[in-house]
Amino acid sequence: MLVIKGGQVYDPINGINGETKDIWIEGGKIVESLGHIPQDVTVIDALGMIVMPGGIDIHAHIAGSKVNTGRKLCPEDHYEHFRMAKGGLRSGVGFTVPTTFLTGYKYAEMGYTTVVEAASAPIVTRHTYEELEDMPILDKAILITLGNNELLMDRIAMGEMDEARDLVAWLLKSAGGYGVKVVNPGGVENWKWGGNVTSWDDEVKYFNLSPRKITKALIKIADELGLPHPVHLHGINLGLPGSDITTAEIIKDACGRLHLCHLQFLSYGKDKKGRMCSGGSYIANLVNEHPNVTLDVGQIVFGNATTMTSDGPLEYRIQKMTGHKWCNDDVECETGGGIVPLEYKITSLSSAIQWITGMELFLLVKDPWSIALTTDHPNAGPFFCYPQIIRLLMDRDYRNYFISLLPPRAFRGSVLKDLDREYSLYEIAIITRAAQAKILGLANKGHLGIGADADVSIYAPENFGKRQCICRFKHCRRALDFPSWVIKGGEVVVKDGVVLNEVPSVVFRVVPSHDESIKDKIREEFEKYYTISFDNYPVQEDYLKNTKEVICG
Amino acid sequence: MLTKAKDVVCTFCGCLCDDIILTLDENRIVRVERACANGMGLFKNYNPDLLSPKIRGKEASWEKAIKEASEILSSAKYPLIYGLSSTSSEAQRVSVKLAEALGASIDSTSSVCHGPTGLAMQFVGEPTCTLGEIKNRADLLIFWGCNPIVSHSRHFARYSVMPKGRFVQDGRKGRKMVVIDVRLTQTARVADVFLQVKPGGDFELLVALKALVKGKSLDAVEAGGISTKVLQELVTDMKACRYGMIFFGMGLTMTKGRDLNVRELFSLVKELNDHTKFSALPMRGHGNVTGADQVMSWLCGYPFAVNFSKGYPRYGPGEFSVVDLLCNKETDALLVLASDPVAHLPSKAVDHIMEIPTIVIDPAESLSAKKATVYFPTAMYGVDCEGTAYRMDGVPLRLKAPMKGNRPSDEEVLEAILEGVRRC
Numbered sequence: 001m002l003v004i005k006g007g008q009v010y011d012p013i014n015g016i017n018g019e020t021k022d023i024w025i026e027g028g029k030i031v032e033s034l035g036h037i038p039q040d041v042t043v044i045d046a047l048g049m050i051v052m053p054g055g056i057d058i059h060a061h062i063a064g065s066k067v068n069t070g071r072k073l074c075p076e077d078h079y080e081h082f083r084m085a086k087g088g089l090r091s092g093v094g095f096t097v098p099t100t101f102l103t104g105y106k107y108a109e110m111g112y113t114t115v116v117e118a119a120s121a122p123i124v125t126r127h128t129y130e131e132l133e134d135m136p137i138l139d140k141a142i143l144i145t146l147g148n149n150e151l152l153m154d155r156i157a158m159g160e161m162d163e164a165r166d167l168v169a170w171l172l173k174s175a176g177g178y179g180v181k182v183v184n185p186g187g188v189e190n191w192k193w194g195g196n197v198t199s200w201d202d203e204v205k206y207f208n209l210s211p212r213k214i215t216k217a218l219i220k221i222a223d224e225l226g227l228p229h230p231v232h233l234h235g236i237n238l239g240l241p242g243s244d245i246t247t248a249e250i251i252k253d254a255c256g257r258l259h260l261c262h263l264q265f266l267s268y269g270k271d272k273k274g275r276m277c278s279g280g281s282y283i284a285n286l287v288n289e290h291p292n293v294t295l296d297v298g299q300i301v302f303g304n305a306t307t308m309t310s311d312g313p314l315e316y317r318i319q320k321m322t323g324h325k326w327c328n329d330d331v332e333c334e335t336g337g338g339i340v341p342l343e344y345k346i347t348s349l350s351s352a353i354q355w356i357t358g359m360e361l362f363l364l365v366k367d368p369w370s371i372a373l374t375t376d377h378p379n380a381g382p383f384f385c386y387p388q389i390i391r392l393l394m395d396r397d398y399r400n401y402f403i404s405l406l407p408p409r410a411f412r413g414s415v416l417k418d419l420d421r422e423y424s425l426y427e428i429a430i431i432t433r434a435a436q437a438k439i440l441g442l443a444n445k446g447h448l449g450i451g452a453d454a455d456v457s458i459y460a461p462e463n464f465g466k467r468q469c470i471c472r473f474k475h476c477r478r479a480l481d482f483p484s485w486v487i488k489g490g491e492v493v494v495k496d497g498v499v500l501n502e503v504p505s506v507v508f509r510v511v512p513s514h515d516e517s518i519k520d521k522i523r524e525e526f527e528k529y530y531t532i533s534f535d536n537y538p539v540q541e542d543y544l545k546n547t548k549e550v551i552c553g
Numbered sequence: 554m555l556t557k558a559k560d561v562v563c564t565f566c567g568c569l570c571d572d573i574i575l576t577l578d579e580n581r582i583v584r585v586e587r588a589c590a591n592g593m594g595l596f597k598n599y600n601p602d603l604l605s606p607k608i609r610g611k612e613a614s615w616e617k618a619i620k621e622a623s624e625i626l627s628s629a630k631y632p633l634i635y636g637l638s639s640t641s642s643e644a645q646r647v648s649v650k651l652a653e654a655l656g657a658s659i660d661s662t663s664s665v666c667h668g669p670t671g672l673a674m675q676f677v678g679e680p681t682c683t684l685g686e687i688k689n690r691a692d693l694l695i696f697w698g699c700n701p702i703v704s705h706s707r708h709f710a711r712y713s714v715m716p717k718g719r720f721v722q723d724g725r726k727g728r729k730m731v732v733i734d735v736r737l738t739q740t741a742r743v744a745d746v747f748l749q750v751k752p753g754g755d756f757e758l759l760v761a762l763k764a765l766v767k768g769k770s771l772d773a774v775e776a777g778g779i780s781t782k783v784l785q786e787l788v789t790d791m792k793a794c795r796y797g798m799i800f801f802g803m804g805l806t807m808t809k810g811r812d813l814n815v816r817e818l819f820s821l822v823k824e825l826n827d828h829t830k831f832s833a834l835p836m837r838g839h840g841n842v843t844g845a846d847q848v849m850s851w852l853c854g855y856p857f858a859v860n861f862s863k864g865y866p867r868y869g870p871g872e873f874s875v876v877d878l879l880c881n882k883e884t885d886a887l888l889v890l891a892s893d894p895v896a897h898l899p900s901k902a903v904d905h906i907m908e909i910p911t912i913v914i915d916p917a918e919s920l921s922a923k924k925a926t927v928y929f930p931t932a933m934y935g936v937d938c939e940g941t942a943y944r945m946d947g948v949p950l951r952l953k954a955p956m957k958g959n960r961p962s963d964e965e966v967l968e969a970i971l972e973g974v975r976r977c
Contacts (some may be wrong), residue, residue, distance in 0.1 A: 038675070040561065063609075063851070066949055067849050067851045068847055069679075069850075069947075071850045071851065071854050072671065072674070072675070072846065072850040072855070073674060073678065073679075073856070074675070074858050075675055075855055075868050077856070078854040078866075078868070079868075082865040083865060083868070084863070084864035084865045085653050085654075085861075085864050085865065086864070090650075090862060091653055091861070091865040091866060092852075092854070092865070093854040093855075093865060093866055093867075094854050095852070097854075097867075098854075099759065099851060099852055099854050100851050100852065101852070123683070123948060124947065124948060124949060126848065126941065126949040126950070126951065127947070128950040130642060130941060130949070133850050134646065134851065135850065150719070172698025191830075191831055192686065192690060192796070192830065193690075193795065194829055194830040205721070234825070280860070303755060304582045316826065318821075319678075320827075324678075324680035325675075325676065325677050326677075326678035326680065326823060327674070327678045327679050327680070327681070328678075328679075328682075328826075329679065329682060329683070329940050329947075330679040330681075330682035330683065330686045330832065331683050331686075332682075332683045332684070332686050332688075332689065333685060333689070333719075339678070341679075400611040421884065435831065443830040451731065459954070501802055528717075528719075529688075529689055529719050530685055531683070531711060531712055531948075532571050532948065532950065533571050535559070535560050536560050536562070536571050536950060536951065540951045542951065543940065543951075550577055
């Protein structure tokens with residue numbers, strides 16, 4: 001038994017806002033107080049400290065085929081960023097794309113205990129599972145990319161929605177996935193011929209379909225299957241001026257729950273002269289009017305990043321724009337992928353507009369329960385820069401100082417300078433913990449109520465900014481960066497900002513009920529178009545030993 | 554009694570054909586269906602009986618052999634772990650853990666095959682795809698410096714030249730096949746077009762092609778031994794195809810120019826994407842050499858040639874790669890995992906292997922195993938032990954164990970050595 005004594009608890013799901021409260025832990029769960037503290041109990045003195053549920057990241061690229069190609073592609077990302085093997089912990093390297101063990105340790109040392117791998121093609125999810133086994137401490141979940149799945153598109157095009165629904169369920173089960181990821185629906189399929197889509201009604205070549213039809217069908221299917229997490233959408237025109245228009249269109253058109261990921265990248269406006277400007281306030285207002293819609297921000301962090309996405313045509317464009325090295329990987333019958341390293345510069349007009357757009361979303365979306373803090377790691381910046389973003393949200397003076405560093409032209413059409421909102425710790429706990437858990441549908445995560453998983457992070461306010469920042473951005477200030485304690489599943493894993501030991505973790509997945517005959521219906525087509533045997537396709541039990549099913553419905 | 558095993562994965566080469574049917578009788582494979590001659594040999598001649606390890610050629614108990622191996626490794630100043638490409642990724646993961654514990658160097662056979670492809674990729678990137686995309690879409694196939702009819706016998710039938718795909722419904726008829734090689738190989742004989750590049754002329758040829766793709770004209774009448782006119786025709790085909798593909802082998806990576814050749818090839822493919830869709834894919838040889846790259850990348854951050862002497866992974870092709878470490882006589886103990894360096898490495902490197910204590914973990918008693926100080930006869934991945942392997946295009950497959958396993962697996966032996974090293 002473990003008691004966290006006397007801390008100021010921020011547990012928004014249970015409405016607790018900084019009240020002094022003891023947290024009791026036994027068997028990996030939060031339990032009722034015994035009233036008095038028995039002698040054999042470990043007590044953590046949290047007097048004057050902030051106690052929160054373990055942090056949750058709803059959208060990051062941490063493991064699997066694409067991430068690993070990113071690691072291999074960028075040795076220059078790793079040379080100066082390493083950790084030695086010590087005290088039973090493993091070594092690792094990497095800045096924007098750390099190796100697996102290092103990823104686990106670095107998240108934990110920031111107080112995060114649950115992370116979602118945001119995109120894995122079903123056919124390569126065995127690989128994702130292998131990497132996740134080598135990523136200790138964190139509980140995880142995998143979203144599988146279905147927005148350009150050819151067998152699925154065939155069915156949606158023919159209006160065979162029952163089969164389409166069964167196929168989605170079977171794919172989730174077969175891949176050990178947790179949710180449905182949709183990336184540039186139809187656009188990635190077109191990219192396999194060198195094309196793309198630019199509107200929701202463009203044609204998906206040879207499929208008699210449009211991005212709109214694919215997206216709406218999947219939104220409906222996710223709701224019908226009762227998936228704990230709604231469709232996780234990376235829409236069309238990502239990164240382009242005018243993407244705010246297409247984003248607005250799908251927000252208005254979505255009849256059902258919808259999560260819009262790294263929305264910052266899809267909220268750029270175009271002014272009268274065709275120049276890029278922030279569309280953050282426009283999109284935030286729309287989100288405010290649509291309670292069925294949630295988002296994570298994908299905030300830019302100035303410095304190095306590695307862009308990696310299933311959105312193949314996007315990476316081609318970034319490569320043309322930057323001239324940097326470029327990986328493309330089209331995955332048979334399912335999706336695409338691309339990788340380009342780049343740098344967000346504080347002196348660059350477009351980087352600054354991207355940063356402003358994200359900040360406007362944070363500050364103008366009214367309901368913190370509908371917004372999650374992410375950097376779409378490592379696309380807009382590495383995850384260990386979250387404390388810088390937290391500081392920017394909580395500290396108006398710092399934000400204003402930061403704003404003064406940006407090129408003035410970046411503020412054309414922006415309202416950011418007029419916004420004086422400051423996030424409270426309670427709201428920060430929402431956007432980094434509680435809302436993330438709610439949006440994911442993980443009932444035992446993101447709170448400290450009785451029965452919740454005992455994932456707790458404890459911060460001393462005097463330690464804000466204590467961790468030596470490795471981002472080398474000289475204007476970096478931080479908050480919630482250095483936990484005094486992190487408890488995962490009831491075990492202490494971090495003390496004074498440093499990982500002590502590894503603890504077991506699980507991967508969450510769903511097994512939605514479906515008509516098993518879907519297997520017979522697709523077997524023949526599968527063997528015609530794929531290059532592996534149908535029976536070798538599903539992720540075998542050997543990889544699913546440390547998984548936990550979350551019930552649908 | 555006869556039993557059948559279906560959808561078995563063959564680990565002979567990077568194709569990882571996963572449709573093999575085996576017929577077994579009393580834990581012996583009596584019939585192999587669908588495999589090529591190479592794969593046939595892998596399954597048919599395999600005897601899974603438990604064998605004793607050997608210490609200096611003499612049979613010894615497993616305990617003694619583990620102890621001996623652990624002592625050799627922990628007393629070495631600069632041990633090297635080499636091989637990795639013919640075992641499961643589970644075993645590869647343990648080998649990295651062992652290298653870390655020892656402060657050793659670790660290198661895979663990538664070092665002497667497609668290591669330069671990795672270096673090229675780190676410079677310019679790599680536009681690629683999985684094999685199914687080729688089957689379903691590619692209408693122009695270029696094989697450069699590789700001879701798949703011999704080395705990857707079912708590649709044509711399953712993935713590239715022959716199959717009917719979603720958008721190439723005519724199979725072979727729907728695809729144009731070009732071979733670029735220094736000699737008329739068996740693969741070249743069945744091509745629609747064969748371009749004979751002069752030895753060492755690949756780089757020049759690639760540069761010329763790139764210039765032509767960019768719309769520049771050449772002053773030269775030929776490049777790499779091929780006339781400009783023929784090259785112009787090839788470029789026209791390249792730009793006009795719907796989905797083009799270049800497969801390349803050691804004819805590019807292990808000849809003059811090496812990584813520079815591949816850099817030029819990837820740049821050419823990148824350039825072609827401004828006109829149509831084009832990809833490239835290295836013809837990886839060993840069954841799980843792609844897995845070795847993957848595992849090392851996710852654990853070390855680098856695909857091969859890694860050193861742990863400072864307690865964290867450092868990358869050093871040319872410094873921490875097998876041939877260099879051995880030729881420079883730096884390595885003072887060698888652990889070989891599922892490879893046969895005595896048979897394959899340059900003689901100067903082999904000379905040094907002969908002078909230092911070696912530990913070999915391999916299902917077959919290879920040349921390296923015969924020379925080894927300690928030899929562990931282990932189970933064969935995908936035959937009598939399970940695991941994961943990565944196809945040449947990165948698609949991961951589960952390896953079944955159609956035969957009952959009597960021998961320990963590579964990873965079990967590696968775990969035992971790791972345990973032994975920790976006790977030393």
